[in-house]
Amino acid sequence: MRADARRNYDKILATARIVFAEKGTDGSLDEVAKRAGVGAGTLYRHFPTREALIDALMKDWADRVSADADAAIATDLPARALLLGWFGHFVEHITLHRGAASKICAAMDDPSSPMFRKCRVMGDANRRVVEHLGARGELRGDVDPANVMRLVSGVASVADMSPEGLDVRPMLEVVVDGIVRP
Amino acid sequence: MRADARRNYDKILATARIVFAEKGTDGSLDEVAKRAGVGAGTLYRHFPTREALIDALMKDWADRVSADADAAIATDLPARALLLGWFGHFVEHITLHRGAASKICAAMDDPSSPMFRKCRVMGDANRRVVEHLGARGELRGDVDPANVMRLVSGVASVADMSPEGLDVRPMLEVVVDGIVRP
DNA sequence: CCACAATACGGAGACACTCTCCGTTTTAGC
DNA sequence: GCTAAAACGGAGAGTGTCTCCGTATTGTGG
Structure with a gap:
């Protein structure tokens, strides 16, 4: 160059x-x-x-997300706390720039998007977390990591679209409660 | 005229x-x-x-949503089935036109939007359903209807953005499981 | 150090979309 | 029918995207 x-x-x-x-x-x-x-x-x-x-x-964005996932796994917290932390970071990352969340959502399913590759990295990171907890037997039986990622991205999109800083925590709690074994 | x-x-x-x-x-x-x-x-x-x-x-859209809510309440199904049906209808309605879901999400918190009033009708409908089940003691203690609506709208947005008909059911199941008393 | 190909620059301009303004046309009541 | 009020329509200003090509910059082999 x-x-x-x-x-x-x-x-x-x-x-x-x-x-x-x-x-x-x-x-x-x-x-x-x-x-x-x-x-x-x-x-x-x-x-x-x-x-x-x-x-x-968002050059190294995917890598940061990936690192966050591994850090979350390493904490060995109970499922609920671990997921809340991980999802929180995830949302923070993809709402860094206003309007970015929905672009990322759209790129998730669009192989022609330049962001597609990074979305895969992100998806893999999420899968690692979910499967880690699944292996520990802390999740419900039928949790699909891909859907979890979509759901959390949806939360991010909503947060991104609402005028000012909406607290995403209560929404993430619902998602987490829907995932962890009761 | x-x-x-x-x-x-x-x-x-x-x-x-x-x-x-x-x-x-x-x-x-x-x-x-x-x-x-x-x-x-x-x-x-x-x-x-x-x-x-x-x-x-979407002239009578809000009214149809509202009617759906009342129909759901009238069924007297158990919370899980009732919510799945209601949320499903809800998502169907707001994804009728591609791109509409995110516009509705944005309007939810923007009083200057012409859709704001309809969003309130929709929010009220959702509140009726949630509070009905809450009164029956079938939900967790701390469920905020506004957040539930945001969450389901997020699911709709994600579905709307993904290329073709994504099955929203699994995501709605997670949300429902996060809401109903375990 | 310098010439010169390869590479990159920049901004004019074609095209698309939003939205307004105002001269012209249509309507409805008398 | 006549006429004032209401509505029409499309030219055009403003804004944004994206391309094309004459001009300028770079770095390399002699």
Whole structure:
């Protein structure tokens, strides 16, 4: 990668972070380009779609989620507390930028999305947690990790759409209670 | 209302139903106008915002949801079956048009939305069901109807975003299990 | 160190969508 | 029928996405 290309790439990413924080992930890409001091062409060459840009913004996001999952497993807490912590982190991560949660939800089932791969990493992380607890016999018999992930993503989406910081904890508690063996 | 106004109003609504079914609720409003054979001005005079149009499309939606709630209560089924049925209907209703679920989620907390009033009707319907079962002592002690509605709306959003007909039943089962007394 | 291919830049402009404004047409009551 | 009020429609301004290609920058082999 040429020096000027790298420079612009980084500048665009940094600016996108700011603009998306201000106006959500639907903010104008032209504005990102303008504020980054590059032409629209440059932005679109580096990031052909909005999704590609969001994906780049979340470069190590999937890895952080994955690490959180392993940390949760390592705590060896009882299922309920462990899941509450894990789901809480999960929601926090995917609602980092307003509007991101629903984009992630959509990418989960869309192999053509640049985020699809990261969603798989996230899905695997969730599966590890769920199966760990399943192996310990603390969950109901018929828990499908994929559905759990969808459900928690749904909670994240709702939280993302409600005007200000909605407390997701009570919703996560319901989900957790629906999963752990009574 | 003048005859020509009424005619156009109905024509726009009918066309919107078609266009939204084809392209989701984000379809072009100009296309709706064009295909309805009216000018853009006419469309925007009748429906100042996209939300107003969607809201009009769902004219008696809130009433149907409300009726479903009362029907569910009348069945006198055990809590689990009753809630599964009610939630299922609920999700079906708000995912009638692709993209509608998330608009409804957003409207739930936005008093300035034309859909806000209908969301309240829907929220009341849900509260009736939840409190009915609560009174029968079949639910956990700390169930907040508002959060239940958010949660189920989240399920609907996720279903709406996933490419094709995702089976929401397993997710609803988790929610129900998280609500009914174990 | 410099020439020159390869690479990247940038912004004008085509296209799409939203929404308004106002001259023209339609309606309904008298 | 006449006329005032109501409604129409589409041109056009504003905004955003995305492409194309003439111009500028880079780094490498001589």
